[in-house]
Amino acid sequence: MDLKSLYKQMLNIRYFEERLLKLFDEGAVYGTTHTYVGQEANAVSIISQLKDDDVIFSNHRCHGHYLARFDDPEGLLAELMGKEKGVCGGRGGSQHLYRKNFYTSGVQGGFSPIAAGIGFAEKAKGTKNISVAFIGDGTLGQGVVYETLNLSSLLRIPLLIVVENNFYAQTTPISQNLAGSIIARAKAFDVAAGEISSTDVNELYPHFSKIISKVRNEQVPHMEVINTYRFRAHSKGDDYRPKDEIAAFLKNDPLILAARNLQNAECENLKSEVAGRLNSIEQMVRNSADAQLQGVEL
Numbered sequence: 001m002d003l004k005s006l007y008k009q010m011l012n013i014r015y016f017e018e019r020l021l022k023l024f025d026e027g028a029v030y031g032t033t034h035t036y037v038g039q040e041a042n043a044v045s046i047i048s049q050l051k052d053d054d055v056i057f058s059n060h061r062c063h064g065h066y067l068a069r070f071d072d073p074e075g076l077l078a079e080l081m082g083k084e085k086g087v088c089g090g091r092g093g094s095q096h097l098y099r100k101n102f103y104t105s106g107v108q109g110g111f112s113p114i115a116a117g118i119g120f121a122e123k124a125k126g127t128k129n130i131s132v133a134f135i136g137d138g139t140l141g142q143g144v145v146y147e148t149l150n151l152s153s154l155l156r157i158p159l160l161i162v163v164e165n166n167f168y169a170q171t172t173p174i175s176q177n178l179a180g181s182i183i184a185r186a187k188a189f190d191v192a193a194g195e196i197s198s199t200d201v202n203e204l205y206p207h208f209s210k211i212i213s214k215v216r217n218e219q220v221p222h223m224e225v226i227n228t229y230r231f232r233a234h235s236k237g238d239d240y241r242p243k244d245e246i247a248a249f250l251k252n253d254p255l256i257l258a259a260r261n262l263q264n265a266e267c268e269n270l271k272s273e274v275a276g277r278l279n280s281i282e283q284m285v286r287n288s289a290d291a292q293l294q295g296v297e298l
């Protein structure tokens with residue numbers, strides 16, 4: 001595990017998302033936007049350990065997953081600003097990204113059975129590639145997630161479902177929308193499941209090393225819950241969470257936890273490097289051509 005590289009990836013996500021919120025306020029971004037601020041350690045701990053041929057499925061809160069997979073803030077920003085050089089030609093927008101072996105959808109849970117199908121196909125081909133689906137706690141209300149668990153268990157599909165439990169589905173707290181326990185739901189289908197409450201890459205990375213190896217080598221499904229927190233509103237201004245609750249979670253900011261094991265000067269250099277790069281990228285993207293929509297039925 002290369003802590004410096006993971007820290008840099010997290011900075012990249014954090015600074016990208018904070019910049020995006022400003023651009024959003026300025027009216028420079030198309031559609032809506034759900035930022036990953038606070039959850040950075042999840043994406044980088046897991047995705048940095050995957051192989052290029054593993055297949056990732058993400059959701060509406062996908063920017064962090066994309067940036068952990070591809071060091072491409074330019075392609076992502078251009079996409080969100082409706083530019084031709086966006087990763088999907090500026091037509092997919094924030095929630096609908098595609099790049100090799102990486103798919104996102106704003107339809108909650110919609111990708112779960114597809115993730116299982118891809119995992120099954122990889123197993124049938126004997127590749128040892130795995131399928132990884134990121135969902136939120138609020139997505140556990142979608143019936144298709146349980147069909148996915150059922151078939152994944154019966155067919156022993158190498159599918160890792162990561163539940164990023166940030167305790168809210170938009171504005172509804174988990175206590176008001178989720179009965180019983182998340183892990184028990186997976187276990188009811190005989191799918192192994194576990195849970196970790198951490199925002200520290202030093203803990204998350206080794207924790208997921210074991211799980212990823214098991215899914216790959218034993219060719220079995222697994223659901224792992226990460227108890228985490230988002231530091232910003234659900235999407236734009238819709239934040240009704242108690243201020244003292246937010247303040248308590250901010251003490252476990254994943255960037256601060258990771259920086260404890262790095263030299264101060266090293267962190268400051270990385271911060272300048274990442275911020276400087278994003279400054280240039282923003283200028284380039286602003287000055288670039290808008291997406292071509294000719295031929296697209298609107």
Ligand SMILES: Cc1ncc(C[n+]2csc(CCOP(=O)(O)OP(=O)(O)O)c2C)c(N)n1
Pocket residue numbers: 034060061106107108109135136137138139140166168169170234
């Ligand atoms: C099928 C479907 N129903 C409703 C929505 C509207 N919606 C978007 S995000 C969201 C809450 C998602 O909560 P969670 O899965 O916990 O993810 P989080 O936003 O907390 O990361 C809802 C209800 C949607 N995108 N798709």
